[in-house]
Amino acid sequence: MAEDAMTEALPRSKSQLAYSYIRERIDDGRYSPGFRLVLPAIAGELGVSAVPVREAIRLLEAEGLVEFERNVGARVAMANPREYEITMQTLSLVEGWATATAAPLLTKEDIAAARKVNDGMTKSLEHFDPAAFTAQNRQFHSVLFEKCPNPRIRELVDRDWARLGVLRESIFSFVPDRSRDSVAEHEHILQLIEQGADPLEIEMAARQHRLTTLDAFLKHEAQRHETQRHGAQPHPAQR
């Protein structure tokens, strides 16, 4: 049977093709929040019909990456502070649990890898490289939660990270103070894991780590509204 050599032979369905095509563009920012996803247009770019593209978009909608309106169309999910807050809260919850349950399964090598990434974050900070910092941040946490034995919760964590990716660029103004604390908290979490701390303690540390970032953002937002007195236009990227 030659099927072993052919496992990748069947080209994944056009729906999946469309899904990864769109997803890729959302992730890397080519489709930024508010961008309108027009079925025939995307279908044309891919050389397929609108049907599979539609399915892909509905999937993305279910994941919360795009918003959809009947008979009107889809657009990349809007980035507003409220969305950011909701996502960060949810992530603090599921990631905290994932990190705690993955902790006992981490090897010394895993810890070492995470610590190395965290050291890299310090460097990115010194070089004022927010992009690298953000990427390393995700990588650090990925090491810590990816061995979570509950696949459903792992999926939820991945999904929220994806949402964060969309929101990040648009509303996250780099806050060096917070970033520095963040690196220190990472080290603290690593130590808890190393010493085999109570899972609940790890969970709460991971949760609080994220909630603190959220608080920093919310404070920063409030302050921003304080200084510029006029109410910023409510729908900046509308239509």
Added chain:
Amino acid sequence: MAEDAMTEALPRSKSQLAYSYIRERIDDGRYSPGFRLVLPAIAGELGVSAVPVREAIRLLEAEGLVEFERNVGARVAMANPREYEITMQTLSLVEGWATATAAPLLTKEDIAAARKVNDGMTKSLEHFDPAAFTAQNRQFHSVLFEKCPNPRIRELVDRDWARLGVLRESIFSFVPDRSRDSVAEHEHILQLIEQGADPLEIEMAARQHRLTTLDAFLKHEAQRHETQRHGAQPHPAQR
């Protein structure tokens, strides 16, 4: 403009029609785990084409209520102990948080309503009415978490309850001992809420409440395997 009187005139899309049609049947057990969802068949029953039915099924797949295989088709998600464990763990996490954050928003009337439902559960227990007990259990918890201010987490709670609904019938053998404890724990949670306890304490009480039910089930499972020595067929409802 007469559209005010017509707001409900537009018949929700056929995709939505198909979705609720299938969802209803999964929820009430007419489509039990393993049931095959054949596109043309369902399309015929609804008098629509296969396209919207397909979309509905993909949505249900994203929610984890049906499993899908390329070029083969969809079937209602299988009920096995592992799935039950995963779902209960996830629910313990999100429901715990939802309950804790909803607690400060509950009125005296909410608490009273919940307590009344809990009293009803005692009665259902005395009358050996598992169906009523299960329904009341869901109703009780709904009151406690539905005011959770994070819509995303509320959605996750709803989704997991839906999954439980599918699994329940097939694998849950009624365990009176656990049920009696359950009612007592409900009352304990209510008291915590009433006295304005620390949110974390409420969260952990709600979480533990569910995890204890899960443990009872797992113990019961292990015991069952102990008595009947042969390994039960691995895929009971297969194909």
Added chain:
DNA sequence: GTGTATGAAATAATATACGATTCTCGCAGA
């Protein structure tokens, strides 16, 4: 000038039709 009708263009929603893949089952040969 402002607001309201009207029609054309854009777009989504669905139906139909066809092609591709997988499954089923009987038959031939060992």
Added chain:
DNA sequence: TCTGCGAGAATCGTATATTATTTCATACAC
């Protein structure tokens, strides 16, 4: 009797075509 093969059926996947809805621009009335 068992195993491998192949034809046909069942079913999914997608393209094309049609219909319905929304949106936008224009013109008309007040």
